[in-house]
Amino acid sequence: xxxxxxxxxxxxxxxxxxxxxxxxxxxxxxxxxxxxxxxxxxxxxxxxxxxxxxxxxxxxxxxxxxxxxxxxxxxxxxxxxxxxxxxxxxxxxxxxxxxxxxxxxxxxxxxxxxxxxxxxxxxxxxxxxxxxxxxxxxxxxxxxxxxxxxxxxxxxxxxxxxxxxxxxxxxxxxxxxxxxxxxxxxxxxxxxxxxxxxxxxxxxxxxxxxxxxxxxxxxxxxxxxxxxxxxxxxxxxxxxxxxxxxxxxxxxxxxxxxxxxxxxxxxxxxxxxxxxxxxxxxxxxxxxxxxxxxxxxxxxxxxxxxxxxxxxxxxxxxxxxxxxxxxxxxxxxxxxxxxxxxxxxxxxxxxx
Amino acid sequence: xxxxxxxxxxxxxxxxxxxxxxxxxxxxxxxxxxxxxxxxxxxxxxxxxxxxxxxxxxxxxxxxxxxxxxxxxxxxxxxxxxxxxxxxxxxxxxxxxxxxxxxxxxxxxxxxxxxxxxxxxxxxxxxxxxxxxxxxxxxxxxxxxxxxxxxxxxxxxxxxxxxxxxxxxxxxxxxxxxxxxxxxxxxxxxxxxxxxxxxxxxxxxxxxxxxxxxxxxxxxxxxxxxxxxxxxxxxxxxxxxxxxxxxxxxxxxxxxxxxxxxxxxxxxxxxxxxxxxxxxxxxxxxxxxxxxxxxxxxxxxxxxxxxxxxxxxxxxxxxxxxxxxxxxxxxxxxxxxxxxxxxxxxxxxxxxxxxxxxxxxxxxxxxxxxxxxxxxxxxxxxxxxxxxxxxxxxxxxxxxxxxxxxxxxxxxxxxxxxxxxxxxxxxxxxxxxxxxxxxxxxxxxxxxxxxxxxxxxxxxxxxxxxxxxxxxxxxxxxxxxxxx
Numbered sequence: 100x101x102x103x104x105x106x107x108x109x110x111x112x113x114x115x116x117x118x119x120x121x122x123x124x125x126x127x128x129x130x131x132x133x134x135x136x137x138x139x140x141x142x143x144x145x146x147x148x149x150x151x152x153x154x155x156x157x158x159x160x161x162x163x164x165x166x167x168x169x170x171x172x173x174x175x176x177x178x179x180x181x182x183x184x185x186x187x188x189x190x191x192x193x194x195x196x197x198x199x200x201x202x203x204x205x206x207x208x209x210x211x212x213x214x215x216x217x218x219x220x221x222x223x224x225x226x227x228x229x230x231x232x233x234x235x236x237x238x239x240x241x242x243x244x245x246x247x248x249x250x251x252x253x254x255x256x257x258x259x260x261x262x263x264x265x266x267x268x269x270x271x272x273x274x275x276x277x278x279x280x281x282x283x284x285x286x287x288x289x290x291x292x293x294x295x296x297x298x299x300x301x302x303x304x305x306x307x308x309x310x311x312x313x314x315x316x317x318x319x320x321x322x323x324x325x326x327x328x329x330x331x332x333x334x335x336x337x338x339x340x341x342x343x344x345x346x347x348x349x350x351x352x353x354x355x356x357x358x359x360x361x362x363x364x365x366x367x368x369x370x371x372x373x374x375x376x377x378x379x380x381x382x383x384x385x386x387x388x389x390x391x392x393x394x395x396x397x398x399x400x401x402x403x404x405x406x407x408x409x410x411x412x413x414x415x416x417x418x419x420x421x422x423x424x425x426x427x428x429x430x431x432x433x434x435x436x437x438x439x440x441x442x443x444x445x446x447x448x449x450x451x
Numbered sequence: 452x453x454x455x456x457x458x459x460x461x462x463x464x465x466x467x468x469x470x471x472x473x474x475x476x477x478x479x480x481x482x483x484x485x486x487x488x489x490x491x492x493x494x495x496x497x498x499x500x501x502x503x504x505x506x507x508x509x510x511x512x513x514x515x516x517x518x519x520x521x522x523x524x525x526x527x528x529x530x531x532x533x534x535x536x537x538x539x540x541x542x543x544x545x546x547x548x549x550x551x552x553x554x555x556x557x558x559x560x561x562x563x564x565x566x567x568x569x570x571x572x573x574x575x576x577x578x579x580x581x582x583x584x585x586x587x588x589x590x591x592x593x594x595x596x597x598x599x600x601x602x603x604x605x606x607x608x609x610x611x612x613x614x615x616x617x618x619x620x621x622x623x624x625x626x627x628x629x630x631x632x633x634x635x636x637x638x639x640x641x642x643x644x645x646x647x648x649x650x651x652x653x654x655x656x657x658x659x660x661x662x663x664x665x666x667x668x669x670x671x672x673x674x675x676x677x678x679x680x681x682x683x684x685x686x687x688x689x690x691x692x693x694x695x696x697x698x699x700x701x702x703x704x705x706x707x708x709x710x711x712x713x714x715x716x717x718x719x720x721x722x723x724x725x726x727x728x729x730x731x732x733x734x735x736x737x738x739x740x741x742x743x744x745x746x747x748x749x750x751x752x753x754x755x756x757x758x759x760x761x762x763x764x765x766x767x768x769x770x771x772x773x774x775x776x777x778x779x780x781x782x783x784x785x786x787x788x789x790x791x792x793x794x795x796x797x798x799x800x801x802x803x804x805x806x807x808x809x810x811x812x813x814x815x816x817x818x819x820x821x822x823x824x825x826x827x828x829x830x831x832x833x834x835x836x837x838x839x840x841x842x843x844x845x846x847x848x849x850x851x852x853x854x855x856x857x858x859x860x861x862x863x864x865x866x867x868x869x870x871x872x873x874x875x876x877x878x879x880x881x882x883x884x885x886x887x888x889x890x891x892x893x894x895x896x897x898x899x900x901x902x903x904x905x906x907x908x909x910x911x912x913x914x915x916x917x918x919x920x921x922x923x924x925x926x927x928x929x930x931x932x933x934x935x
Contacts, residue, residue, distance in 0.1 A: 157795055157797060212609065237865070238827070246892075248644035253640055269695070270694070317740050361635060404637060406638060424626045428895065435895045
């Protein structure tokens with residue numbers, strides 16, 4: 100049955116190529132809000148699902164791209180393991196393929212790494228409907244260009260993800276969350292200074308004069324860190340971090356447009372509006388109805404980039420524009436994967 | 452292009468000391484760390500500024516002259532092997548650490564900076580650069596990026612690709628690209644991942660921004676001996692199944708142990724078939740607990756001896772044996788050939804058995820050093836290049852090992868790169884359409900194929916010729932025919 104699906108995917112892609120009709124790759128649609136709305140007929144990738152291989156002692160899991168994220172997380176949890184990049188789902192039926200294609204990572208990103216850091220291999224279909232395999236199920240692999248990691252965050256514009264192999268990690272033995280009352284500058288200073296010391300910090304969040312810090316590791320290390328740093332121990336902290344990851348916490352309930360600003364962890368962002376800081380200072384969530392050009396200019400002043408994450412209407416520019424030489428490289432690479440230009444046109448940048 | 456004319460044009464923007472064209476000056480550049488392959492370049496250029504690199508590339512682009520970039524020349528796969536009709540572009544003079552930001556924990560460095568020099572410069576702030584290839588005293592960070600170098604701490608701290616933030620890259624057309632940034636992520640495709648490990652095929656790196664990590668409060672190492680390789684392999688799985696990610700987890704087999712012990716007197720047991728070195732690091736309290744846990748796991752796994760390094764001096768001694776394994780094995784025979792395959796860890800006993808079968812078949816001894824945590828196997832094949840036919844046999848033996856790695860679901864190279872050395876085995880690991888995509892990707896950066904041509908990705912024609920005995924994605928064409 101899975102082979103039949105693959106044949107159907109290939110057939111749809113080839114047909115779309117001959118007719119020059121774009122395709123819109125979609126899993127469950129949990130991240131439809133993110134990026135532009137691509138033109139074309141929907142290619143439903145959700146049926147190609149199932150965990151193909153999972154060897155806990157090898158720290159590797161391979162699953163088809165349509166597999167539900169929560170299904171994968173449940174299987175990992177049974178073995179005391181986890182997806183180290185703590186991906187946001189943004190919906191109950193979020194798929195592995197969508198997670199990798201969107202390239203979004205959660206609170207643990209600054210300490211553990213991003214989606215791309217844990218992608219070991221992919222099987223994908225290019226714009227000619229050919230099934231290709233890159234990387235593998237091993238931790239180290241430098242044979243050929245790193246196409247697997249390139250797929251992470253490419254928003255389906257380079258091809259249809261079929262199967263992904265991920266490095267997984269053991270869950271920490273213990274976790275605890277501490278809170279500190281600080282102003283923004285103090286919080287930024289603390290987050291950066293503490294990250295430069297061997298504390299087991301696994302997530303940070305600053306909003307409304309409170310710095311929240313999660314520690315993960317051996318109980319003894321957490322206790323020693325708490326003793327050194329002080330702070331108030333938080334109860335129900337799993338809920339707190341879930342609310343940040345899934346954007347269900349109160350901060351995210353707002354009418355205006357939500358911007359995602361990625362910047363150096365020590366930078367300050369001169370934008371007088373509601374903000375929430377994550378990733379030790381390197382990620383800012385900002386609600387503002389300011390003009391996009393102005394938000395981007397302020398992000399650039401802070402040596403960062405701004406992406407319009409959620410908004411009522413979708414303007415033409417969503418992701419931070421690329422300088423011309425980089426844009427040209429992107430366009431040529433897009434053609435290498437998708438010569439007819441059929442995959443997710445307009446999802447990332449207006450013409451691809 | 453005639454070399455006279457090329458030299459004349461180069462002299463227009465490079466000082467005389469930055470251009471080498473006399474044979475005796477070219478000789479040191481004839482190979483990298485893989486000395487079995489040698490070739491003199493047309494000319495060596497050693498620019499000092501980014502503008503000069505840009506001019507060299509523009510000239511080569513305009514005149515269709517191939518360019519091979521070279522860092523410290525320590526690569527083990529011939530990635531920096533010169534071309535007789537090409538320019539060898541040495542980045543040796545790009546040796547400045549430009550900026551260390553202790554608060555943001557980043558270092559901006561030129562590509563010719565030595566790997567270890569970054570950690571040395573960051574040490575004053577309690578920080579270090581994590582990837583530590585064995586050649587870290589001499590190898591350069593630019594070369595590390597080009598090869599996506601690893602080291603003995605990869606399982607916990609990742610490879611080069613996981614530890615860099617930004618690159619400045621010049622394309623063959625002379626265009627300067629800023630890839631990545633001082634932030635954790637950037638919009639667009641992940642070109643940082645694409646450039647890492649691209650073996651100088653897509654652009655020339657002129658600056659690297661790396662992440663720095665806090666030095667662990669404490670590191671402690673355990674040494675365990677086993678009477679079989681199977682038991683040592685099972686112990687590795689037990690440690691990881693217990694939820695422990697060691698900072699380093701290395702295995703050596705009997706021949707490697709003996710060679711290392713004779714060479715550096717590391718204190719390894721000699722009456723065992725395999726040893727495991729397991730390093731744990733982190734906060735003092737955490738290490739204390741985990742050392743005890745690992746100690747009992749190793750004993751339960753049937754270790755015949757388990758020792759915890761008493762102090763830092765002994766810890767470094769244990770590691771000295773492992774880090775000196777290559778030169779130590781080098782003392783056992785006039786020459787050795789170092790392989791670099793990766794395998795799913797559970798296949799280790801099977802793979803080692805097959806390697807020993809091959810060893811008997813080819814009549815060449817082999818010592819095995821294994822990054823056990825991440826499945827990266829370094830068989831060292833012993834031979835004597837002066838004995839007729841031994842080099843050819845060693846290469847054939849090596850090719851069999853790499854094909855075996857692919858057959859069990861691994862890769863032909865974990866950290867040394869493809870270069871010229873493993874180019875034929877790329878035909879085994881990848882199908883025609885996959886190789887075609889690599890070529891298309893290369894073209895999207897370098898239309899004329901002037902950057903390091905002939906390396907890393909074989910032509911389809913070459914693969915067709917190599918395809919006599921093909922093993923593909925684990926499926927041999929004639930699986931029932933006995934081989935060796």
